[in-house]
Amino acid sequence: MAKRLTYYILIGLVLGIITGLAIHLSLNDGSPQAAERLKGIAKAFSYGSTMFLRLIKMIIAPLVFATLVQGIAQMGNTAALGRVGGRAVAWFLAATLVSLGLGLLLVNIMQPGASLNLELPPATAVSGVETAAFSFEKFLTHIVPTSMIDAMATNEILQIVVFSIFVGVAITAVGAPAQPLVRAVDGLVAVMLKITDYVMRVAPIAVFCAVAATLTERGPGVIGQLAWFMGSFYIALAVLWAVLLGAGFLFLGARITELVRHVREPMLVAFSTASSEAAYPRMLEALDRFGVPPRIASFVLPLGYSFNLDGSMMYMTFASLFIAQAYGIDLPLGTQVAMLLFLMISSKGIAAVPRASLVVIAATLPLFKIPEGGLLLILAIDHFLDMGRTATNVIGNAVAAAVVAKWEGGLDAPQPVVDGGPVSPTHPVEAETDAFR
Structure with a gap:
């Protein structure tokens, strides 16, 4: 099978939508029984995507x-580490400010919620999103693990x-004296990349199951609801992509187009x-093939997963102000x-918090006298x-690295690109599995 994994994922996506x-x-007749039947079928589909995401969590x-x-x-030295870390954090902060600012600017220009003219919900209405899951104080004390084993077990x-x-x-x-440990870590990296290759072989099936499950239960109506909000x-996001790639x-000059070609599969x-986690293993390999030294990619990328979520940043201002517009505030x-x-x-x-963007939005709305129950509009x-926003997070971290x-x-020097995807004949994993992809 000579086609690349990217094409199989696209096929899985299209088939999932159609299915x-x-x-x-064919099954929805508007009755409660039909709704339950569709929910059961969707649950069956979701097993495939759930197992794939658990496999990803297993190796992260x-x-x-x-x-x-x-x-x-x-x-080689702590000075280089501090320099790389400082530059990465500076980029992350600048990208965060730009993402939030663009969200604020564009939601005011497009006014996606202005035409809804909704009545204010009761003061007791809540979104159902657990805001207690996040606080800045808790984040500060949560940075340092009490146990490395526990941190790995919970994927913190x-x-x-x-x-x-x-x-x-x-x-x-x-x-x-630590060189034996260095060699052991090098061996562990090679083994984990091999396991990653095995896991990614089922990605097209997982994509098919995830999309099919959502559309089986909710149907085309979920896409039609709030269509202008989704479109805007x-x-x-397209504007944010233009800004990130322009920066x-x-x-990088003309090599920015090569970067997009190399990371399109994890994207x-x-x-x-x-799921950003699902893309992480392939992202490391794609950046390596593009020409980012492994010592840089393996340091910047994990930091980016916690501090450089550009798509999520834009969504927070965009969604918060959309809710305010919908209620005429x-x-x-x-x-x-x-x-x-x-x-x-x-x-x-916030990366470790489930539905992190919604959690932060739900915690923010009451502070600015916007009904928290308004979050129900977009759930x-x-x-x-x-x-x-997840795909945007990925491209933002690729550019940062x-x-x-x-x-x-x-x-x-980048690895050559053949048949629309990168080929790395010397890569310890890719050399053996290129025929599959």
Whole structure:
């Protein structure tokens, strides 16, 4: 099978849409019994995507730990580590501010909620999203793990990053006596990449199941509801992509187009599964093939998964102000800027929180006297919005890693691109499995 995995994922996506819509339209007669039957079929489909995401979660913790420790050890000294970390954080903060600012600007220009003219919900109405799951104080105390084993067991990426930095810096400080441990970590990286290849073989099936499950249960109506809000948000994402890629062009030049070609497979996985974690393993490999040194990619990417969620940042301001518009609540510019700054601070480290963007929005709305129950407006279509913002998170982190690598002395030569996808004949995993993809 000579076609690349990207094409199989696209086929799975299209077949999932067709299958889900066909089942919903053929079985839905408006009765409660039909709704229950469709829900059962959707649940059966969801087993495939759930198993795939569990497989991804199975490999994320050891992969992040091994690649991050390997990357720090390859840097050779703590000065290089501090320099790379400082540049990465500076980029993340700038990208966050731009994403939030664009969301604020574009939602005011397009006014997606202005035509709804909804009545204010009762003061007791709630969204059902657990806001207690996140607070800035809890985030600060949660950074440092009480147990590395517990952090790995629960896939707490930020805690794994903190522990891995300590291990990597200690290995660098110890020097020669730690070389056996360095070789063991190198071996673990190779093994985890091999396991990653096995897991990714089922990605097309998982994509098919995820899309089919959603459309079987909800049908085409879920896409039609709040269509202008969905459309305007995707227009906003397109503008954000243009800004991110334009900023990348300033540093990378024409190679920015190569970067997009190399990362389109993990980006498509992220879009179709609405999971950044699902794209992480392939993203490491794609950046390596593009020319980002592994020591840079394995350090910047895990940090980006906690601090550089560009699509989610835009969604927070966009959705918050959409809800205000829907209820006819006029927010002065100063209040909107205050909301932007609050979201910028409170959104850091949210990656480990389930439905993180919704959690932060639900916590933010009451502070600015916007009904929290308004979040119910967008819950039904949040999955489709999450697909777009997750893919944007992936491309944002790809650009960040490439730019930091450029700052650190330049990119390596890219691997050749054949048949619309990257080929790496020397890669320990890709060399053996290219025929499948």
